[in-house]
Amino acid sequence: MSKAIIEIQDVHKIFDQGAAQVEALGGVSLDIREEEFTVLIGPSGCGKSTLLYLMAGFEQPTAGRILLDGVEIAGPGPDRGFVFQDYALFPWKTVLGNVMFGLVHNGWSKQEAREVAREYINLVHLSGFENAYPHTLSGGMKQRVGIARALAYNPKVLLMDEPFGALDAQTRKHMQRELVDIWDKTHKTVVFVTHSVIEAVFLADRIVVMTARPGTVKGIVNVDLSRPRDYTGEDYLTVRKQVLDLLEEEVEKEIRLQEKAI
Amino acid sequence: MKSNHSSVIEFLFPFLTVAALWELTVRLHLVGMEMLPPPSLLISKLWTLTVRGVLLHHLGSSLYRLTIGYVLAVGLGIAVGALLASRRTLREMFAPVLSMLISVPTIAWVPVLLITMGLGDRTVVTAIFLGGFFAITYNTMRGIEMVNPGQLNAARIMGVGGWRLFVEVLLPASLVSIITGLRLGIGYSWRALVGGEMLSALVEWGIGKMVYQARFWNDVLVMLIGLLIIGFSGFLLDRVLLKWLEQETVEKWGMLAKR
Numbered sequence: 147m148s149k150a151i152i153e154i155q156d157v158h159k160i161f162d163q164g165a166a167q168v169e170a171l172g173g174v175s176l177d178i179r180e181e182e183f184t185v186l187i188g189p190s191g192c193g194k195s196t197l198l199y200l201m202a203g204f205e206q207p208t209a210g211r212i213l214l215d216g217v218e219i220a221g222p223g224p225d226r227g228f229v230f231q232d233y234a235l236f237p238w239k240t241v242l243g244n245v246m247f248g249l250v251h252n253g254w255s256k257q258e259a260r261e262v263a264r265e266y267i268n269l270v271h272l273s274g275f276e277n278a279y280p281h282t283l284s285g286g287m288k289q290r291v292g293i294a295r296a297l298a299y300n301p302k303v304l305l306m307d308e309p310f311g312a313l314d315a316q317t318r319k320h321m322q323r324e325l326v327d328i329w330d331k332t333h334k335t336v337v338f339v340t341h342s343v344i345e346a347v348f349l350a351d352r353i354v355v356m357t358a359r360p361g362t363v364k365g366i367v368n369v370d371l372s373r374p375r376d377y378t379g380e381d382y383l384t385v386r387k388q389v390l391d392l393l394e395e396e397v398e399k400e401i402r403l404q405e406k407a408i
Numbered sequence: 409m410k411s412n413h414s415s416v417i418e419f420l421f422p423f424l425t426v427a428a429l430w431e432l433t434v435r436l437h438l439v440g441m442e443m444l445p446p447p448s449l450l451i452s453k454l455w456t457l458t459v460r461g462v463l464l465h466h467l468g469s470s471l472y473r474l475t476i477g478y479v480l481a482v483g484l485g486i487a488v489g490a491l492l493a494s495r496r497t498l499r500e501m502f503a504p505v506l507s508m509l510i511s512v513p514t515i516a517w518v519p520v521l522l523i524t525m526g527l528g529d530r531t532v533v534t535a536i537f538l539g540g541f542f543a544i545t546y547n548t549m550r551g552i553e554m555v556n557p558g559q560l561n562a563a564r565i566m567g568v569g570g571w572r573l574f575v576e577v578l579l580p581a582s583l584v585s586i587i588t589g590l591r592l593g594i595g596y597s598w599r600a601l602v603g604g605e606m607l608s609a610l611v612e613w614g615i616g617k618m619v620y621q622a623r624f625w626n627d628v629l630v631m632l633i634g635l636l637i638i639g640f641s642g643f644l645l646d647r648v649l650l651k652w653l654e655q656e657t658v659e660k661w662g663m664l665a666k667r
Binding site for chain 2: 202203204221222223224226227228230232233234235236237238249251252279280281282295299347
């Protein structure tokens, strides 16, 4: 078993929303292990994206701490890469310019950055689109740029926040397969947030199921299946049922919570 | 894509129509020629003024003042707008002041400036500056406030902060709004210039001055030429200079909402 690269230690997060306080995370402890593909899944509003934002350093925990390689995370930094649900590309830069961004700002020369960026553009199958502006690309292509941009400067951890959530079903399946390919080539440590069980079981080494708000770890399912996985295979369906059973209770809880709020 | 030929005709057609109707009105003696000289006379007078170099001298003086005042307004407007956007307490304090100052017509500043800045170029340039400054400041502030937080976070996790974050991300990400400010600003600056030249006694040359001086000779022809030049120059500054900037940046980058 590989060592823990991120250690989440009893993390709480409370958001002030005017007079009301919303407890998003209620004491999460979790290790993210090196070179593993970890998926966070849970009912909507369970704080899975919040947990990812804390790992990125975009937000600070209200209590508890998160260590990256033994050092407490104080803010965002280039030892992590982030892939956003809405891509968050820079529309004023070309595909090449977007992928080069993290490189030129972290010590690579222009020349080296261009070469490395081209490699990663090739990795996500966008060769030939180097000089295109993001607004001319489809959603799937935009997210490939997002992935290349986050990987190019070689961060230790890749954080992905529902990266395929805005894509249509066909494109989404295709992107999942491509991500598995990319992961096979890079063996990057990945933390991936989704609410799709199908996606989780297709991608993950470990699936962390979270409870309804305030989010905590409900259970962890290890997925010991070889890749690429068959959505209809018997062992795939067994794992899927395991995750669904854990999740179902929490989804019902969340729905009751919402009904109460109305 | 339309051919250049047809778009030139489309552009000129309304102007030619108005000119033709105008000419006709005067030639049919519906209006006296001294009150409204027809376009044909205007063109011949425009020719004389151009050949004698008078027009160029007036226009050159105006554009020189505009350049100084407007460049100052752009530089300081973007800087102050960015500062207000990045400091919440400052913004909450000064946003109402800014809204108030925007609604003061720039020409209303001129009497004050005549006393504090003198009767010459300094007053005109300051009026031009004030005209552009508030609009550019306000729109820069709004633009930066509305930058997609995802783009900011993306830059921050790639290790970009401080000054580089401003130049590399905040500025281009808010360019749609900044250009709106630049376009509004150049309109206000241009109007302030004309008014300022008219009211500043020591200013001798300038397109606004030309119109004002023509009053003493009862020369409606020169006044009308001045008005046309003022309108046309303002139009060119916005449609050619800033529209070009817009096309080369935010439009090319797909940042303008599709209509």
